[in-house]
Amino acid sequence: MKFILRIQVFVIILICVACNLSKENKVPFSGEYLNLKRVDSLVFNLDSLSAGRNPESRVYEFDGIKYFTFLNRKSNSLYFYQKNDSEVDRIIPFEREGENGVGNISSYFIHRLDSIFLYSYGGARLYLIDSNQVVLNRYFVDDEGVGVRPEVGGRRPLFKVGDHIVLNSWGSQKEYYNNQDFPEVSFTFLNIKDSSKTYKISYPDTYKNAIWGVQFYQIFHDYNPIDNLMVISYPIDNNLYVYDFNNDNYEKISVLGGEDLDVEPLSYNSGKFVPNIIEEAKHQMGQRYYSSIKFDSKNNLYYRLIEEPFDEKYIEEFSGSFSIYGPNSIEILDNQFKVIDVILLPENSYFMGSMFVDDGYIYLEKIQDNEDLLIFDAFNVNGL
Amino acid sequence: MGCDSINSKISKIYPSENLESEVPFIIIPNAGCPGCISSAENLLIKYRGSNCINFYLTRVVSKKKLKIKLGYDVLEYENIVLDSLDILSEVNVSGFYPVIIYPDNSYFEISPDYPNAVNELEGYLEHNCHDIER
Numbered sequence: 001m002k003f004i005l006r007i008q009v010f011v012i013i014l015i016c017v018a019c020n021l022s023k024e025n026k027v028p029f030s031g032e033y034l035n036l037k038r039v040d041s042l043v044f045n046l047d048s049l050s051a052g053r054n055p056e057s058r059v060y061e062f063d064g065i066k067y068f069t070f071l072n073r074k075s076n077s078l079y080f081y082q083k084n085d086s087e088v089d090r091i092i093p094f095e096r097e098g099e100n101g102v103g104n105i106s107s108y109f110i111h112r113l114d115s116i117f118l119y120s121y122g123g124a125r126l127y128l129i130d131s132n133q134v135v136l137n138r139y140f141v142d143d144e145g146v147g148v149r150p151e152v153g154g155r156r157p158l159f160k161v162g163d164h165i166v167l168n169s170w171g172s173q174k175e176y177y178n179n180q181d182f183p184e185v186s187f188t189f190l191n192i193k194d195s196s197k198t199y200k201i202s203y204p205d206t207y208k209n210a211i212w213g214v215q216f217y218q219i220f221h222d223y224n225p226i227d228n229l230m231v232i233s234y235p236i237d238n239n240l241y242v243y244d245f246n247n248d249n250y251e252k253i254s255v256l257g258g259e260d261l262d263v264e265p266l267s268y269n270s271g272k273f274v275p276n277i278i279e280e281a282k283h284q285m286g287q288r289y290y291s292s293i294k295f296d297s298k299n300n301l302y303y304r305l306i307e308e309p310f311d312e313k314y315i316e317e318f319s320g321s322f323s324i325y326g327p328n329s330i331e332i333l334d335n336q337f338k339v340i341d342v343i344l345l346p347e348n349s350y351f352m353g354s355m356f357v358d359d360g361y362i363y364l365e366k367i368q369d370n371e372d373l374l375i376f377d378a379f380n381v382n383g384l
Numbered sequence: 385m386g387c388d389s390i391n392s393k394i395s396k397i398y399p400s401e402n403l404e405s406e407v408p409f410i411i412i413p414n415a416g417c418p419g420c421i422s423s424a425e426n427l428l429i430k431y432r433g434s435n436c437i438n439f440y441l442t443r444v445v446s447k448k449k450l451k452i453k454l455g456y457d458v459l460e461y462e463n464i465v466l467d468s469l470d471i472l473s474e475v476n477v478s479g480f481y482p483v484i485i486y487p488d489n490s491y492f493e494i495s496p497d498y499p500n501a502v503n504e505l506e507g508y509l510e511h512n513c514h515d516i517e518r
Contacts, residue, residue, distance in 0.1 A: 277478075319479040
């Protein structure tokens with residue numbers, strides 16, 4: 001089931017070629033109270049094996065040096081750039097097979113430069129690697145029958161809290177069914193000391209009594225290290241959900257101050273409903289719904305992305321094989337999850353899959369023609 | 385429009401002395417069913433340079449990603465064409481899956497609904513291909 005689901009997911013995660021917003025005129029980068037001001041750009045030179053629009057990228061700091069990193073799936077390696085330097089600092093390749101083989105890497109988390117966690121979706125394994133690319137430990141993360149194999153990375157980042165690595169195991173196996181309840185298996189907590197796994201968190205009641213399809217079953221999260229919280233965003237739910245690592249508490253948070261989104265399901269039929277894949281994509285493209293969430297530890301803010309609807313004419317003509325990214329807004333929330341403002345982003349300008357936040361700035365990857373350059377515009381949130 | 389065959393429509397779009405006309409061809413979209421596209425790309429890698437089959441890569445957004453995936457020399461092979469004119473619109477298919485088109489104008493999508501498409505093509509090539517080095 002997850003293989004078929006991934007096929008269908010892939011339709012949606014792509015680049016906008018020509019789409020026009022058919023909505024009231026709003027000035028991009030400006031909300032009612034806040035605006036985003038571009039203050040800088042990062043430029044990275046890419047080698048012949050690397051390309052942009054790569055959602056598997058993160059910034060880390062080690063020994064006082066900030067690195068922009070990304071996963072190169074073709075070469076199964078991690079690239080490191082010092083954040084303000086255009087040239088690659090180092091490339092760490094990993095063997096796919098053999099004694100220190102890690103399969104095809106899907107995602108990664110760097111705890112320290114001598115402790116790197118690599119996740120292989122295909123092999124359902126997490127590997128702990130040292131600074132010589134030697135495998136120190138292997139963890140099998142799939143338990144057939146318990147839940148869904150974790151599909152992490154990008155907007156569902158791996159992260160570590162104490163002795164646990166947390167893996168987003170989104171998906172319910174029954175995305176085309178009218179579900180009445182959900183098991184508590186949406187996140188896998190892997191204990192890296194004893195390899196035990198605990199499963200926690202179920203889909204919220206918002207998903208009951210309707211059929212939503214794969215795309216709306218995605219779960220997005222981020223980790224707030226200041227308060228030791230994991231904050232979870234569901235595409236169809238105006239609420240946010242918070243898991244507190246301090247006391248194992250999980251609660252729904254009503255988000256105040258923003259405009260509620262009213263996402264329509266594929267069907268309210270009982271039983272099962274599986275639409276044509278293009279029709280499902282069009283259904284999604286015509287709606288406003290939530291996607292990723294990012295925590296800004298410097299400003300103590302959250303940024304939740306809103307996927308805006310495509311132009312109706314574009315939806316009508318959509319045939320499925322064009323790569324498409326839709327228009328976006330960023331919802332800015334304070335640390336009590338109250339909406340401060342919503343800022344519209346310009347269409348066709350930024351690839352949101354690689355968005356990151358660092359030192360109080362929002363970095364957005366610029367969509368541009370030179371494929372040997374990776375460019376991020378850095379934005380300051382003005383008006384706070 | 386008349387009743388132009390798919391083959392003749394494509395050859396009008398891409399007239400070329402270097403492309404064999406009475407051979408099957410595969411149109412591979414840039415995005416769609418990932419497993420299906422991988423299968424088609426594996427065929428491309430296997431048969432690049434062959435005069436028994438042609439490939440059209442369509443709706444490509446990133447040439448660099450294409451070259452990283454399929455080899456930097458992928459577009460140097462005479463039987464591989466980078467389509468800029470959206471030839472998929474000439475074929476009555478979803479556009480989500482690669483499609484194999486035979487000289488008799490029959491066509492089959494490489495999709496979960498038709499799992500034998502690739503095997504049948506390879507069987508066809510085994511019987512009909514007398515490869516001449518280009």
